[in-house]
Amino acid sequence: MALELLTIKAYKSASCSFSDYIGEYNAQLNPTEYSKSWKTNSVSVPTGGGSGPNLVMVKPADPENISLKFTIDDTGAIPGGNVNIVDNVANLKELCLDVNDDTHTTNYLSLEWGxxxxxxxxxxxSVVYKLFDFDGFPIRAEINANFTEFIDVGSMLEGYNSPDMSHIIEVKQGDNLPLMCKNIYGDPNYYLQVAEANNIIDFRNLIPGQKILFPRLEK
Structure with missing residues (x-):
C-alpha cells in the first residue's frame, strides 16, 4: 500500500470545485506534527483614529486553525526523493500565499492527509534551513505553515441580517465599498474596517455576486 502524503490543493473559489482547480503541492515527507486551535467568534474592529464606535463582527462558528510542520530533504537520504529546496519553497509560497492576479486574493486551499x-x-x-552543501545551497529545510478554515460569511450569517446585527450585502455591478458603507452606516469612512473584517485585499475591485459582511456598530 502506497504511503499517503500530505496534499495541498489550490482553487480559485471557496467551493473548491474541479472547474476552479489551479494546482497542488505534495509534501515530500509527511508532517512530524500538527496542531489545531480555535478563536473567539466575536471580533471588534476599531475605527480609524480611535474615534467613534467600533465595528463588531459576529460569527456563528469559530474557524478552525491548523499548524503543520514538515521537512524537505535534498541530502540523498530519501531514495528517489531529491528536490530543489529553493524551488520547492517558492512553489509552496506561490500556490498558497501569493495573491492570484485573476481573483485578487490568495488561493482557496484544501488540506488533505489521512x-x-x-x-x-x-x-x-516560515522556513528554517537546516543543512547546506559545500556551495552554501540549502539541502534540508523545515516548514512551519499555518492555515485558517474558510467560512462563507454570507451563508453562515443568513438570518442575522437585521438592524441590530450584521448586514450581508451582495455586490452588484458598479458597487464600491465606500458607497456601500455610506448606505449602511451613513458614513463612507468605515470601508477599511469592513475590508479588514472580510479579508478583502483589493477593495477597489469588488466582484458582482460577492457577499460582504457589514458588522454592526458597537454601542
Missing part, C-alpha cells in the same frame, strides 16, 4: 481535511487559506509560513 483524517485531516480542511477547506482553508494559508495565513503564513
Amino acid at each position: 483524517s485531516l481535511e480542511l477547506k482553508c487559506k494559508m495565513t503564513d509560513f
